[in-house]
Amino acid sequence: MEQLNKTQSQRLPFLIGVAGGTASGKSSVCTKIMEQLGQAEMDHTQRQVVAISQDSFYRELTPTEKAKAQRGMFNFDHPDAFNEDLMYETLQCILKGNKVEIPSYNYCTNSLDFENMLVIYPADVVLFEGILVFYFPKIRDLFHMKLFVDTDSDTRLARRVPRDINERGRDLDAVLTQYMTFVKPAFEEFCSPTKKFADVIIPRGADNTVAIDLIVQHIRDFLNNRSLYGSTGNMSLFMNLDLSSGSSGAMAGDSACMRILC
Numbered sequence: 001m002e003q004l005n006k007t008q009s010q011r012l013p014f015l016i017g018v019a020g021g022t023a024s025g026k027s028s029v030c031t032k033i034m035e036q037l038g039q040a041e042m043d044h045t046q047r048q049v050v051a052i053s054q055d056s057f058y059r060e061l062t063p064t065e066k067a068k069a070q071r072g073m074f075n076f077d078h079p080d081a082f083n084e085d086l087m088y089e090t091l092q093c094i095l096k097g098n099k100v101e102i103p104s105y106n107y108c109t110n111s112l113d114f115e116n117m118l119v120i121y122p123a124d125v126v127l128f129e130g131i132l133v134f135y136f137p138k139i140r141d142l143f144h145m146k147l148f149v150d151t152d153s154d155t156r157l158a159r160r161v162p163r164d165i166n167e168r169g170r171d172l173d174a175v176l177t178q179y180m181t182f183v184k185p186a187f188e189e190f191c192s193p194t195k196k197f198a199d200v201i202i203p204r205g206a207d208n209t210v211a212i213d214l215i216v217q218h219i220r221d222f223l224n225n226r227s228l229y230g231s232t233g234n235m236s237l238f239m240n241l242d243l244s245s246g247s248s249g250a251m252a253g254d255s256a257c258m259r260i261l262c
């Protein structure tokens with residue numbers, strides 16, 4: 001394993017995974033966290049906190065798959081749609097404190113956009129968001145903190161339809177066909193079961209200001225007290241908060257509960 005010098009080791013990031021169903025509010029939660037930390041307006045080379053999307057790790061499609069994708073007939077919600085190895089190698093590189101370049105994703109062409117590479121500079125906190133970020137065990141194990149955005153499926157569908165039509169160049173028929181054929185079944189089979197791995201479950205996504213405030217406070221504590229955190233990035237004391245009942249034993253499967261690492 002590559003030796004790290006002192007400067008690099010001081011910049012080793014705290015890696016946060018943000019999972020949740022499509023249109024649950026994962027990106028909005030990341031944006032809110034960055035805004036509250038005063039990072040959103042900052043020049044990206046200077047940011048202490050950066051957010052990356054799992055969509056940058058979709059694998060390239062063959063011409064036949066692309067034709068299917070244009071009709072809403074390709075399964076982008078199956079784990080096989082992602083390049084797991086590249087995702088793992090990139091996160092490892094980030095965890096070593098290195099600068100990485102990743103492609104952006106073009107939903108209109110269903111392809112990676114290598115013309116518009118995103119440069120991820122070394123940062124103190126890296127948020128990695130996507131539907132299946134907790135699905136792959138070796139990737140899941142890289143996270144110091146795991147958040148699951150838990151928004152009900154009606155709300156998610158109601159948000160996804162206009163988003164896909166207005167921002168992702170889709171028509172209503174293709175969006176609904178894709179949702180019923182692939183998105184909903186894959187959410188139930190692959191995404192929803194990963195909720196049990198979360199440290200913090202955020203009901204209602206970015207509207208949940210209490211949860212976001214607590215997470216932001218945890219990140220601030222990490223940034224202010226880096227030396228108190230072990231090599232795993234976690235402090236040894238665990239605190240369980242159950243916001244639904246006021247009791248302290250939180251269950252990861254209960255969407256009103258939060259388990260905070262503090």
Ligand SMILES: Nc1ncnc2c1ncn2[C@@H]1O[C@H](COP(=O)(O)OP(=O)(O)O)[C@@H](O)[C@H]1O
Nearest residue numbers: 021022023024025026027028029159163206207
């Ligand atoms: N709390 C909210 N209220 C209303 N619309 C929202 C809310 N959160 C997200 N959205 C909208 O829903 C869509 C999906 O949100 P986004 O944060 O991109 O979710 P994800 O990253 O999980 O796909 C976007 O169009 C966004 O503007």
Ligand SMILES: Nc1ccn([C@@H]2O[C@H](COP(=O)(O)O)[C@@H](O)[C@H]2O)c(=O)n1
Nearest residue numbers: 021022023076077107110111130131183
């Ligand atoms: N070419 C693509 C790639 C992905 N999708 C859908 O995007 C969803 C994941 O992104 P979210 O922002 O919604 O988390 C996923 O459910 C894919 O179905 C797509 O439609 N086309």
